[in-house]
Amino acid sequence: MRVWFTAARAWLLAATVVMLGVSASAEERPNLVYILLDDAGYGDLSCYGQEKFQTPQMDRLAKEGMRFTDHYSGSTVCAPTRCSLMTGKHTGHTIVRGNREVKPEGQAPMPADTVTLPRLLHQAGYTTGMFGKWGLGAPGSPSDPAEHFDVFYGYNCQRQAHSYYPTHLWSNRERVELDGKTYSQDLIMAAALQFIRDNADRPFFCYLPVTVPHAAMHSPESAAAPFRKKWPQFEDVIGRYSGPQVQNPVAAFAGMMTHLDTQIGELLALLEKLKIDDKTLVMLSSDNGPHQEGGHDPEFFNSNGPFRGHKRDLYEGGIRAPLLARWPGKIAAGSTSALISAHWDILPTFCELAGATIPADTDGLSLVPTLLGNADQQPQHDYLYWEFGERGRSQAVRQGNWKGVRRNLKANPKAPLELYNLASDIGETTDVADKHPEIAAALLQLMQAAHVESETFPLFD
Incomplete structure (x- = not known):
């Protein structure tokens, strides 16, 4: 097994989360x-x-x-x-x-x-x-x-x-x-x-x-x-x-x-x-x-x-x-x-x-x-969260059977949220945001909470 402690791996000294557990033996x-x-x-x-x-x-x-x-x-x-x-x-x-x-x-x-x-x-x-x-x-x-x-x-x-x-x-x-x-x-x-x-x-x-x-x-x-x-x-x-x-x-x-x-x-x-x-x-x-x-x-x-x-x-x-x-x-x-x-x-x-x-x-x-x-x-x-910086930039979130998608964020950072009920619409064919505005608003808040802006891969300019 190769030796892999180098200066580039000095994270080992600071990463207090890395330690052997006691619940699992080698066997x-x-x-x-x-x-x-x-x-x-x-x-x-x-x-x-x-x-x-x-x-x-x-x-x-x-x-x-x-x-x-x-x-x-x-x-x-x-x-x-x-x-x-x-x-x-x-x-x-x-x-x-x-x-x-x-x-x-x-x-x-x-x-x-x-x-x-x-x-x-x-x-x-x-x-x-x-x-x-x-x-x-x-x-x-x-x-x-x-x-x-x-x-x-x-x-x-x-x-x-x-x-x-x-x-x-x-x-x-x-x-x-x-x-x-x-x-x-x-x-x-x-x-x-x-x-x-x-x-x-x-x-x-x-x-x-x-x-x-x-x-x-x-x-x-x-x-x-x-x-x-x-x-x-x-x-x-x-x-x-x-x-x-x-x-x-x-x-x-x-x-x-x-x-x-x-x-x-x-x-x-x-x-x-x-x-x-x-x-x-x-x-x-x-x-x-x-x-x-x-x-x-x-x-x-x-x-x-x-x-x-x-x-x-x-x-x-x-x-x-x-x-x-x-x-x-x-x-x-x-x-x-x-x-x-x-x-x-x-x-x-x-x-x-x-x-x-x-x-x-x-x-x-x-x-x-x-x-x-x-x-x-x-x-x-x-909830689960995704964001993607290509194709106009987009976000998605799933909470339970509710799925929210926002597209074209580069052109419109305030693009509306599309809302889908995966329990009845697995193919995401019908946007029901107008029928459930409170759920759409809640998913939008989750998107805002989950996103931390990246200089290398920006979602919003």
Whole structure:
């Protein structure tokens, strides 16, 4: 295990929240595997209603564990969602609230002293590894992923991750040159499986923010071929995004998803082979709603399920996310939870399980009571909040079954609040703010309370 106490990590001396808990012994603490899909919609898993293709291994997580119906992503695009996951904060409080690029490679970094989930888990005795896409700090920056994880392999930069056939990836701080013809997801998954093998005898955190199914629609031909035969009507469609062009991107999307599904099955099989299956919590989610790029056809796949909106929207289709959790012997098989929850709940959940004290400034709540079948002991969010600085700038809040959305805030900082009753209008088709002005006013107050203005990602000028 590498030594990682540097001046840049002097936060350890000041962060009084980081200490080992006394309630979880090393024998009781589970290994933690968190798989984050990239731009997969709520309806892109067959256990959430996908009918065009099947995802049996992802479905296995639901069949042998718990499926959440009212879970949400940290944001509606990549970087802020990842910041929410890593810091346990919503986008009214996070440092990163948008996809701000750094040239020639990388995104805007988090400050060097940022308290993150892998740092907390490392301090609690876990070996931490990340395999996939980072997007929270350029190579060599104070927020290089190697500053947060013991082991890193994958894409530092979201822009580089637009192609599955890159010229290079990163292994810790070393640039790994590639031939531009190798499917990156296979390399990433192989590295993750090796990390699990290497750490099977000690507590580990394996973070797998895969790039599938983000555009471009690149799939191994063996995975896409059956869908080419199934949907020949799309053979004249050419998908253009980054890297090689794709013929029949509709077939390629299904191929990407089923190929990833097979790899998740390989991960589960490895846990069984290593005899750590019942010591490992596996969770799976997505970073935001479905995209509309590279030839992907989310309407054909009903990728956003019953919801309005896509990636970059704060309607449900942009932020409602799947969440599956499997821990044999601990989580009841085939269970379902309608708990209103979000990505910023993962940090306190994993900290509780690892025996690390939860930071006092988190916006999240531990999901452990729900996971372990004690829903009557589960703390509840008063509300969930999002903000997004692109597409004219917008805000959203959910409190109970009420959802408020404000759009075009750059042009009109006093833009009216749209109000939707999700209990009767899951598709957010009818704005009822005029009928319930007191509820609209209350949600607007929550938005004002949740938002702390950011100089880097301003919501109001």
